Amino acid sequence: MPRERLYLFDTTLRDGAQTNGVDFTLADKLTIARMLDDLGIDYVEAGYPGANPTDTNFFFERRPLRGILTAFGMTRRPGRSTSNDPGLAALLDAQADAICFVAKSWDYHVRVALETTEEENLASIRDSVRAAKAKGREVLLDCEHFFDGYKAKPAFALACAKAAYEEGARWVVLCDTNGGTLPHEVEKIVGEVCQAIPGDHVGIHAHNDTEQAVANSFAAVRAGARQIQGTLNGLGERCGNANLVSIIPTLKLKPEFSQKFDIGVSDEKLSGLAHVSHRLDEMLNRAPDRHAPYVGDSAFTTKAGIHASAIMKEPATYEHVAPELVGNRRKLLVSDQAGKSNVLAELDRSGLIAELKSLGISLDKDDPRIARLLEEVKAREAKGYAYENAQTSFEVLARRLLGQVPDYFDVVQYDVNVEQRYNAVGEKVTVAMAIVKVKIGNETFISAAEGKGPVNALDVALRKDITKQFAPYIENLKLTDYRVRILNTGTEAVTRVLVESEDEAGDRLSTIGVSENIIDASVQALMDAIIYTLVKSRAPA
Numbered sequence: 001m002p003r004e005r006l007y008l009f010d011t012t013l014r015d016g017a018q019t020n021g022v023d024f025t026l027a028d029k030l031t032i033a034r035m036l037d038d039l040g041i042d043y044v045e046a047g048y049p050g051a052n053p054t055d056t057n058f059f060f061e062r063r064p065l066r067g068i069l070t071a072f073g074m075t076r077r078p079g080r081s082t083s084n085d086p087g088l089a090a091l092l093d094a095q096a097d098a099i100c101f102v103a104k105s106w107d108y109h110v111r112v113a114l115e116t117t118e119e120e121n122l123a124s125i126r127d128s129v130r131a132a133k134a135k136g137r138e139v140l141l142d143c144e145h146f147f148d149g150y151k152a153k154p155a156f157a158l159a160c161a162k163a164a165y166e167e168g169a170r171w172v173v174l175c176d177t178n179g180g181t182l183p184h185e186v187e188k189i190v191g192e193v194c195q196a197i198p199g200d201h202v203g204i205h206a207h208n209d210t211e212q213a214v215a216n217s218f219a220a221v222r223a224g225a226r227q228i229q230g231t232l233n234g235l236g237e238r239c240g241n242a243n244l245v246s247i248i249p250t251l252k253l254k255p256e257f258s259q260k261f262d263i264g265v266s267d268e269k270l271s272g273l274a275h276v277s278h279r280l281d282e283m284l285n286r287a288p289d290r291h292a293p294y295v296g297d298s299a300f301t302t303k304a305g306i307h308a309s310a311i312m313k314e315p316a317t318y319e320h321v322a323p324e325l326v327g328n329r330r331k332l333l334v335s336d337q338a339g340k341s342n343v344l345a346e347l348d349r350s351g352l353i354a355e356l357k358s359l360g361i362s363l364d365k366d367d368p369r370i371a372r373l374l375e376e377v378k379a380r381e382a383k384g385y386a387y388e389n390a391q392t393s394f395e396v397l398a399r400r401l402l403g404q405v406p407d408y409f410d411v412v413q414y415d416v417n418v419e420q421r422y423n424a425v426g427e428k429v430t431v432a433m434a435i436v437k438v439k440i441g442n443e444t445f446i447s448a449a450e451g452k453g454p455v456n457a458l459d460v461a462l463r464k465d466i467t468k469q470f471a472p473y474i475e476n477l478k479l480t481d482y483r484v485r486i487l488n489t490g491t492e493a494v495t496r497v498l499v500e501s502e503d504e505a506g507d508r509l510s511t512i513g514v515s516e517n518i519i520d521a522s523v524q525a526l527m528d529a530i531i532y533t534l535v536k537s538r539a540p541a
């Protein structure tokens with residue numbers, strides 16, 4: 001049986017831009033539009049021309065897209081003609097392939113918000129669709145509050161949808177604007193609408209106020225709708241819109257949908273989905289949600305020992321889909337619940353077991369060094385270490401216990417000093433200075449450095465010393481993130497520092513330090529990154 005085409009409509013740049021704290025620049029919008037287009041989204045709704053300069057300019061700046069570039073706006077205002085409505089004129093003038101109108105479909109809103117009659121609302125829909133079609137645009141109508149409206153007065157809600165369809169709108173989109181409708185209600189109502197309007201002209205626009213926007217979208221598809229509207233990472237006002245990053249893999253990977261429908265996203269593009277999701281977070285300067293379905297860091301992470309053992313034997317035992325299909329990867333955590341199999345898996349992932357094998361050392365579950373490593377990890381976790389986000393430090397620890405870390409250098413002494421004073425022009429400045437004494441082989445080096453803060457000063461001074469011997473190996477190691485957390489371990493507070501660095505190849509190193517003293521914790525984390533880089537690049541000790 002041939003598969004039916006299901007269309008995806010993205011509104012990250014319009015509804016998603018309503019998210020609290022999200023403020024897209026024109027450059028952001030252009031980048032995101034290209035990203036969506038490259039992913040294979042059919043409709044990219046880019047904004048509301050006339051509403052603000054960014055959105056208006058977007059359509060002047062438009063670049064060619066494979067998909068259908070869509071402008072959003074209101075139907076003509078009640079009591080005006082289409083030729084005498086500046087808002088509508090701006091929308092019709094925008095260089096878009098399609099226009100998505102929004103119109104009321106709840107009699108209560110027509111009366112109270114628009115203060116007009118049901119007949120005038122229907123006439124406004126018909127006139128606006130006709131005007132946009134005359135301009136050569138594909139037309140969509142978002143029926144605002146459709147589900148609430150349908151529950152209140154089904155004949156009127158349906159009349160709004162039919163008015164647009166009969167006038168030639170390509171799509172009539174049923175919006176759950178308040179986000180309070182439940183999946184079984186969506187399925188029933190969309191089913192009834194599809195008896196009056198063919199399903200391949202019906203779309204769903206769901207909001208996530210009961211955390212069911214994704215489920216509501218699928219309920220609508222089951223009932224006959226063939227367009228899904230949503231946003232990347234579920235961005236959107238209040239609790240957000242339906243999350244396309246969850247919807248796309250479900251459509252592609254779950255037989256109920258994949259056997260019936262084709263979408264514009266190819267298997268290859270699906271395997272870049274995690275990247276797309278994280279890239280958007282980066283642009284918004286947000287930490288990606290670790291627990292996001294499919295693409296989150298934890299989506300394919302297993303912690304408990306007995307599960308890890310099963311996963312090593314057969315991944316499908318604890319995974320609903322293969323992580324690579326969506327660009328994610330399987331992770332096994334080292335934790336205080338860890339069994340030997342977790343430690344082994346972690347060692348395996350770091351390539352250590354293979355490397356040991358190549359050196360003629362075979363390491364199996366019963367190797368006493370595995371047990372020793374496990375003991376060490378547990379003891380450190382009791383002190384506040386957490387290796388789940390510090391894989392690099394874990395590998396350094398493992399290699400050290402296995403005798404694979406040469407004595408590259410030894411930090412003999414350091415001193416760090418923070419001073420606040422007035423500078424020559426009378427401004428108050430804070431200056432940090434560090435002196436670090438390092439022994440490399442039989443030589444002792446002392447370097448001093450100033451920095452933006454004590455950690456930065458220490459980092460610079462430490463590298464100055466180490467660079468004297470190991471310059472080519474660590475020159476391009478950059479500190480990219482630094483996070484501090486105060487932990488209460490029961491008897492006293494300790495500081496946990498997580499450092500992220502990037503090496504020459506662009507790989508991210510995550511290291512950890514724990515101490516009662518923040519400076520000491522920072523030095524541990526900085527040193528792990530340097531040592532790891534030296535080991536990896538096989539620097540001679």
Ligand SMILES: [Zn+2]
Nearest residue numbers: 015177205207
């Ligand atoms: Zn919306």
